[in-house]
Amino acid sequence: MKNNLENTIKIFHGPQHPGITGNMSVELDLLGETIKRAQTHVGYLHRGFEKLIERRTVVQAFTIVCRICVPEPDPNEENFARAVENLTGLEISEKAKYIRTMVLEMQRLATMFLWMGGQAGSIGLGLIPQWSVCDRDYMLDRFEELTGGRVYHMYAFPGGVRRDLPEGFLERLSDLLDYYEKRIIVYNNTFFDNVIFRKRAIGVGVVNRDDVLKNAYVGQTMRGCGIKKDVRKDMPYLMYDKLDFDIPIQQDGDVYARAIVRRDEMLQSIRILRQIIKQMPKEGEILQKIPKHRKFKLPSDDTYVQTESARGAMSYYMAGDGSEKIRRMQVRGPSLVHAYTLLEKLLVNTELADVAMTMNSLGICPPEIER
Amino acid sequence: MESGFYGSSLDDSLKCKFEESGLENTHKIMEKAVNWFRSRSIFVVAYGTGCGAIEMPPTFTSRYDAERMGVIGVATPRQADLIILSGYLAYKTLRRVIRTYEQMQRPRYIMTLGSCPINGGMYWDSYNTIKKLDDYIPVDVAVTGCMPRPEAVIDGFVLLQKRIKNGEKAGWEKYDENFEFYKDNQKRVLGGHIDPSYETDWYNLKSGGKA
Amino acid sequence: MDLASKLERLSLELVQKQDYLYKVTVNLERLESLLLSFLNEFGYITLDSINCRDDLEDGFFTITYCLQTKKRDHIVMVQTKIQRENASLPTMHTIWPQAEIMEREMHEMFGVDFPGHPTLIDFALEYWDNMPPLRRDFDTLEYVNSMNPFRKQRGDALDAKEEMKKKREAKKAAKLKAEKEAQTKAALEAQNNPSDEVKDEE
Numbered sequence: 127m128k129n130n131l132e133n134t135i136k137i138f139h140g141p142q143h144p145g146i147t148g149n150m151s152v153e154l155d156l157l158g159e160t161i162k163r164a165q166t167h168v169g170y171l172h173r174g175f176e177k178l179i180e181r182r183t184v185v186q187a188f189t190i191v192c193r194i195c196v197p198e199p200d201p202n203e204e205n206f207a208r209a210v211e212n213l214t215g216l217e218i219s220e221k222a223k224y225i226r227t228m229v230l231e232m233q234r235l236a237t238m239f240l241w242m243g244g245q246a247g248s249i250g251l252g253l254i255p256q257w258s259v260c261d262r263d264y265m266l267d268r269f270e271e272l273t274g275g276r277v278y279h280m281y282a283f284p285g286g287v288r289r290d291l292p293e294g295f296l297e298r299l300s301d302l303l304d305y306y307e308k309r310i311i312v313y314n315n316t317f318f319d320n321v322i323f324r325k326r327a328i329g330v331g332v333v334n335r336d337d338v339l340k341n342a343y344v345g346q347t348m349r350g351c352g353i354k355k356d357v358r359k360d361m362p363y364l365m366y367d368k369l370d371f372d373i374p375i376q377q378d379g380d381v382y383a384r385a386i387v388r389r390d391e392m393l394q395s396i397r398i399l400r401q402i403i404k405q406m407p408k409e410g411e412i413l414q415k416i417p418k419h420r421k422f423k424l425p426s427d428d429t430y431v432q433t434e435s436a437r438g439a440m441s442y443y444m445a446g447d448g449s450e451k452i453r454r455m456q457v458r459g460p461s462l463v464h465a466y467t468l469l470e471k472l473l474v475n476t477e478l479a480d481v482a483m484t485m486n487s488l489g490i491c492p493p494e495i496e497r
Numbered sequence: 498m499e500s501g502f503y504g505s506s507l508d509d510s511l512k513c514k515f516e517e518s519g520l521e522n523t524h525k526i527m528e529k530a531v532n533w534f535r536s537r538s539i540f541v542v543a544y545g546t547g548c549g550a551i552e553m554p555p556t557f558t559s560r561y562d563a564e565r566m567g568v569i570g571v572a573t574p575r576q577a578d579l580i581i582l583s584g585y586l587a588y589k590t591l592r593r594v595i596r597t598y599e600q601m602q603r604p605r606y607i608m609t610l611g612s613c614p615i616n617g618g619m620y621w622d623s624y625n626t627i628k629k630l631d632d633y634i635p636v637d638v639a640v641t642g643c644m645p646r647p648e649a650v651i652d653g654f655v656l657l658q659k660r661i662k663n664g665e666k667a668g669w670e671k672y673d674e675n676f677e678f679y680k681d682n683q684k685r686v687l688g689g690h691i692d693p694s695y696e697t698d699w700y701n702l703k704s705g706g707k708a
Numbered sequence: 709m710d711l712a713s714k715l716e717r718l719s720l721e722l723v724q725k726q727d728y729l730y731k732v733t734v735n736l737e738r739l740e741s742l743l744l745s746f747l748n749e750f751g752y753i754t755l756d757s758i759n760c761r762d763d764l765e766d767g768f769f770t771i772t773y774c775l776q777t778k779k780r781d782h783i784v785m786v787q788t789k790i791q792r793e794n795a796s797l798p799t800m801h802t803i804w805p806q807a808e809i810m811e812r813e814m815h816e817m818f819g820v821d822f823p824g825h826p827t828l829i830d831f832a833l834e835y836w837d838n839m840p841p842l843r844r845d846f847d848t849l850e851y852v853n854s855m856n857p858f859r860k861q862r863g864d865a866l867d868a869k870e871e872m873k874k875k876r877e878a879k880k881a882a883k884l885k886a887e888k889e890a891q892t893k894a895a896l897e898a899q900n901n902p903s904d905e906v907k908d909e910e
Binding site: 168169172174176178180181339340341355360428430439441443453456458462463466 | 725726727728729753754755756757759760761762770772774776778779780781782783785804805806808809810817830831832833834841842844846848849
């Protein structure tokens with residue numbers, strides 16, 4: 127190992143770097159253009175969320191919990207709400223379940239569009255981010271109409287959701303899905319079939335299939351290796367067991383395979399949303415009436431919940447102690463293992479120009495690694 | 498400490514030459530012209546220090562398109578006029594921000610997004626984030642919100658452009674004038690573990706050492 | 709369930725918490741061997757996460773290992789307790805490589821020691837010289853106030869609690885007033901109505 131590192135130069139890829147997926151850095155030892163050693167550094171975004179949540183009641187913690195992962199806050203809200211419901215035994219109505227499922231799928235689409243911008247921008251295709259970030263914005267408009275917030279929604283409260291659907295919302299969402307279906311064909315021609323993208327991405331960042339299950343890789347990293355697993359199918363929550371959808375897989379395990387899996391997942395999300403629009407009940411309770419709503423107490427018990435976010439399974443461990451405050455909430459996001467164990471392994475013997483592309487394809491989101 | 502309108506020692510010599518040849522008015526007109534040009538070509542380095550980074554792509558891409566205001570992103574701090582600090586700053590980030598800021602050429606401006614750099618925001622009781630960013634580096638424009646929408650960010654750009662155009666005193670001049678105040682604050686909160694400054698040998702600051 | 713009978717042979721109890729969630733409690737001495745038999749015999753090959761909870765009042769940390777099978781259709785939590793003072797756990801990074809980073813984080817946030825762990829360096833914090841911050845006896849508010857004082861208020865800011873109190877009192881007063889008015893109105897009507905009736909009759 128030591129001999130390999132002779133004559134290398136050290137480069138910090140980040141934290142201030144346009145190609146990085148957030149405020150984190152990768153320390154690289156380069157021999158020419160080739161990376162000989164990679165080491166991840168995080169902590170630039172550490173806020174001590176788990177300490178803050180210990181000091182807050184459920185209602186107070188609910189407002190900060192969505193800030194744990196910035197590009198996709200809704201799986202966090204869903205996890206938090208479901209953990210509290212598990213602990214207190216709250217039941218939510220069918221309509222609230224449908225709305226929550228809808229919000230999660232909308233968030234998945236929005237995150238995928240943002241990812242597409244990052245993935246294309248990291249290999250120098252400047253046009254795709256201009257389009258896809260704009261397309262994501264149309265979804266944010268729908269979110270704003272539904273929840274009042276563009277990025278942070280604070281919508282899925284324990285016991286249901288905060289607000290009912292606005293009038294005519296489902297029709298407008300349906301129009302947007304029509305638009306997206308047309309756009310994905312355009313993206314397929316310009317980005318996924320792009321010669322530059324194929325040449326850069328095929329055969330780069332190959333994940334070893336044997337490591338996947340043991341090392342707890344999740345999401346597209348797992349499905350890009352041909353392992354058909356998805357929390358929505360295996361441990362169905364909300365209404366997912368009543369909706370019809372497929373789990374797209376690819377066999378190669380490289381950057382291109384992960385991109386294709388994501389494209390197919392976008393189509394599946396549109397399919398799920400169309401079913402939800404059809405099946406959405408007209409009547410129903412939105413939010414359970416909780417006695418002493420502001421200070422409901424968690425029993426001294428613990429639970430573990432898992433949600434499929436747009437980048438893989440995201441889990442929360444939550445424990446109460448009979449008081450109004452949460453004793454402990456620990457977040458295990460999908461990018462913790464990806465950013466350390468996997469990225470450090472994948473980057474060795476690749477080129478410097480592939481670092482940003484590989485990071486983007488793993489879906490690394492620094493704020494949820496360090497909270 | 499070097500300071501002045503052209504951001505370099507060129508300033509004084511130019512001014513002297515204008516005064517010698519009795520062209521003080523020309524100097525003032527030139528100042529105005531340069532200010533106008535400067536306000537219309539702001540190069541931005543966007544440091545995603547926090548949540549606000551998620552609103553940077555919409556601001557700079559086709560829907561909101563900040564480029565039509567003459568604001569364009571660059572990759573390196575050495576080429577930038579403006580650094581955007583988008584959100585709360587952990588102590589670890591603050592060290593890098595100071596280093597990045599000191600790499601920038603004068604004139605340089607700072608814009609912050611969100612409530613967190615102003616007074617801590619949501620993370621007011623967090624052990625790892627700072628509360629008042631303007632104690633450590635001079636902030637020119639602070640856009641509030643959690644997060645500020647792209648429209649608000651563009652409004653911040655317009656405000657900054659107005660200030661540059663009017664030739665108001667900017668943050669970097671304050672940083673040069675009150676250098677010791679800022680460095681003392683940085684040392685207090687970062688515990689002395691700051692990277693060596695690009696401008697001044699602050700290890701020997703008290704003895705007047707300059708790098 | 710099949711796992712329950714297997715654990716019964718080891719005289720351990722499997723508790724079902726939720727639809728897809730099970731829990732086993734074990735003491736520290738048997739933890740490592742149990743995790744190994746989970747991996748090798750029962751087929752739980754995925755270590756999803758290691759969680760730590762600080763039970764300050766009882767003086768121990770509660771550690772939870774979350775395991776999944778190849779199918780990933782349920783989660784088993786293996787829970788154990790360790791002493792808070794000089795806390796130490798066996799490291800799992802040789803079996804599960806991802807445990808290295810989880811243990812590094814736990815070492816930093818709780819001060820749990822892992823003998824034999826190769827990289828117990830900083831995870832998220834830098835030059836931290838205080839108590840590990842996620843221990844419950846670490847007072848974050850006190851630390852923040854000593855490091856970062858609040859910005860001085862503008863002077864025209866209002867105290868939220870007092871304002872709410874005033875609002876509530878004003879609401880109460882308005883309610884009382886409305887009740888009184890309704891009473892007087894009813895009384896007036898009661899006075900007026902008979903005369904109306906009389907008028908109607910006329």
